[in-house]
Amino acid sequence: MSKAVVDKQKSLKILFVAPKGKKDSKTNQKPLFHMAIGVLVSLTPPHHDIEIADEHFDDTVNYDGDYDFVGITSRTIDATRAYEIADEFRKKGTRVILGGLHVSFNPEEAARHADCIVCGEAENLWQTVLDDVVAGNLKPSYDAKDFPPVKQIVPLDYKRIAEASKREKVDSTKSIPIYITRGCPYKCSFCVTPNFTGTLYRRQADDDLKAQIVAAKEAFFKSTDKKNAKPWFMLCDENLGISKSKLWNALDLLKECDIMFSVFLSMNFLEDDETIKKLVDAGCNMALVGFESIKQSTLEAYNKGHVNSADKIVEVIERCRKAGLNIQANFLVNPDLDSFEDMDELVKFIGRNNVFMPIIQIITPYPGTKMYHEYKESGLITDEDWEKYNALNLVVKSKHYDPVSFQHKFMQIYYQSYSWKNIVNRVRANPYPLINLLSSLAFRKHLRDQLATFEKNHALKPTSKKNIF
Numbered sequence: 001m002s003k004a005v006v007d008k009q010k011s012l013k014i015l016f017v018a019p020k021g022k023k024d025s026k027t028n029q030k031p032l033f034h035m036a037i038g039v040l041v042s043l044t045p046p047h048h049d050i051e052i053a054d055e056h057f058d059d060t061v062n063y064d065g066d067y068d069f070v071g072i073t074s075r076t077i078d079a080t081r082a083y084e085i086a087d088e089f090r091k092k093g094t095r096v097i098l099g100g101l102h103v104s105f106n107p108e109e110a111a112r113h114a115d116c117i118v119c120g121e122a123e124n125l126w127q128t129v130l131d132d133v134v135a136g137n138l139k140p141s142y143d144a145k146d147f148p149p150v151k152q153i154v155p156l157d158y159k160r161i162a163e164a165s166k167r168e169k170v171d172s173t174k175s176i177p178i179y180i181t182r183g184c185p186y187k188c189s190f191c192v193t194p195n196f197t198g199t200l201y202r203r204q205a206d207d208d209l210k211a212q213i214v215a216a217k218e219a220f221f222k223s224t225d226k227k228n229a230k231p232w233f234m235l236c237d238e239n240l241g242i243s244k245s246k247l248w249n250a251l252d253l254l255k256e257c258d259i260m261f262s263v264f265l266s267m268n269f270l271e272d273d274e275t276i277k278k279l280v281d282a283g284c285n286m287a288l289v290g291f292e293s294i295k296q297s298t299l300e301a302y303n304k305g306h307v308n309s310a311d312k313i314v315e316v317i318e319r320c321r322k323a324g325l326n327i328q329a330n331f332l333v334n335p336d337l338d339s340f341e342d343m344d345e346l347v348k349f350i351g352r353n354n355v356f357m358p359i360i361q362i363i364t365p366y367p368g369t370k371m372y373h374e375y376k377e378s379g380l381i382t383d384e385d386w387e388k389y390n391a392l393n394l395v396v397k398s399k400h401y402d403p404v405s406f407q408h409k410f411m412q413i414y415y416q417s418y419s420w421k422n423i424v425n426r427v428r429a430n431p432y433p434l435i436n437l438l439s440s441l442a443f444r445k446h447l448r449d450q451l452a453t454f455e456k457n458h459a460l461k462p463t464s465k466k467n468i469f
């Protein structure tokens with residue numbers, strides 16, 4: 001046997017870390033594992049020994065572990081924490097490989113905290129990285145651009161992920177992540193996808209998908225006595241709808257799997273009743289839809305005018321509701337495109353249409369987006385403290401508003417959209433009243449606390465309770 005072959009059998013001890021930034025959301029709506037870690041575990045040949053530490057589940061990172069290397073993933077909101085963890089390991093002499101979305105768009109910054117950085121999708125380069133570690137020849141960087149494009153989605157190895165993460169099995173209130181497709185060919189200016197996975201739209205093979213659902217249930221789902229309690233999957237596709245025939249085919253398959261699931265979809269795929277019916281029949285209880293704005297001009301400014309139509313939002317929500325599908329509506333507010341009056345209009349719109357679990361965010365130019373490049377080139381980014389990139393902070397200069405008053409207005413309207421009146425009407429109007437009530441109460445408390453803290457920190461007059469009834 002040649003030396004190279006013997007080396008390939010060498011077992012590495014690997015720790016994968018999903019860091020949690022200080023301002024990352026505390027919501028319960030988090031999947032059971034970070035998809036990037038799930039993919040890396042599934043790509044790593046079985047003779048390597050893997051541990052997972054996910055800070056979203058309060059796992060402790062063991063800095064004294066005897067690891068051959070530590071692989072850390074990164075989204076912008078978690079990047080600062082990822083660097084802290086990396087620095088700590090390197091102080092102890094453990095090698096660190098940093099990868100993920102944030103690192104991919106900030107390689108120089110990340111390189112200061114790692115022995116090796118990986119840019120782009122890991123599928124076709126990971127084996128080379130592992131071979132180089134074994135050969136004692138780890139390079140300072142690897143870029144997916146230097147490898148063949150990732151044309152296939154790797155099926156997740158749920159059994160191995162469960163063993164490595166030591167997560168307890170869950171009931172139907174916690175979600176198990178899965179994805180069917182990757183990529184979205186649209187080019188919304190605030191979204192990372194067009195510059196990351198977007199150009200290549202890929203879909204799982206039918207048999208792989210079914211086998212993963214069976215394995216995921218076995219590994220992660222604990223059945224209870226509750227009637228009709230099915231495992232809940234979070235479909236982490238960027239935009240499941242892109243091809244209607246593939247979407248319908250996937251939904252037929254999911255129907256056979258006897259699960260419930262939530263999904264991310266753009267609104268143009270919810271404009272026909274047949275798709276909505278198929279979603280509901282397949283077990284979809286919630287679709288997260290980025291409506292972004294109720295003004296068509298704002299949608300055009302984000303290059304989303306051909307995906308969303310402002311004048312069809314009400315109709316889409318209404319149709320889905322009638323069919324038994326909750327729509328979690330996402331909206332963005334932007335100080336250069338939305339006046340305070342527009343923001344008041346948005347809250348009225350949410351109230352009038354009994355919008356279920358509305359999410360309102362401040363426009364945030366995430367590194368990797370077209371928007372980021374434009375703001376950066378114009379010198380309009382005011383803050384690159386990545387901890388603040390949770391879409392609840394204004395990090396850009398505004399022509400019209402000073403940052404504190406804009407932020408204050410945003411927090412007020414967000415809280416108002418969870419007024420008691422809105423909550424009561426929303427619970428009455430939408431499917432799954434109990435989920436509606438519990439999620440609304442949790443949101444309301446969180447938003448109230450945040451507003452109060454903000455007002456205290458900026459010595460602002462507290463918002464009158466009468467406004468938020």
Ligand code: B12
Pocket residue numbers: 024025029030031033034035036037039040071072073074075076077078097098099100101102118120121122123190191192193196197235236237238264361366367368389390391392
């Ligand atoms: C599903 C999803 C969610 C879910 C689940 C999140 C989760 N914890 O997994 C929910 C709804 C909870 C969510 C929340 C948020 N999300 Co989100 N979400 C997504 C979505 C649609 C898919 C993510 C996914 O599963 N991708 C599949 C995995 C496999 O891809 P990946 O992580 O990029 O990993 C690959 C490579 O990056 C690389 N890699 C990754 N890590 C590592 C590490 C090493 C060592 C190596 C070698 C390689 C490597 O290899 C992997 C395989 O190819 C993406 C869209 C997208 N394009 O990613 C947005 C996205 C990630 N979300 C985004 C945002 C902004 C958020 C929120 C901040 C929103 C908010 N205001 O609360 C929160 C943050 C929560 C968090 N910490 O993740 C942004 C992130 C932008 C950025 N630069 O960080 C994205 C890109 C959407 C966008 N607008 O552009 N999200």
Ligand code: SF4
Pocket residue numbers: 184185186187188191192193194238239266290307
């Ligand atoms: S439709 Fe959604 S996933 Fe696709 S580019 Fe626009 S925001 Fe991103």
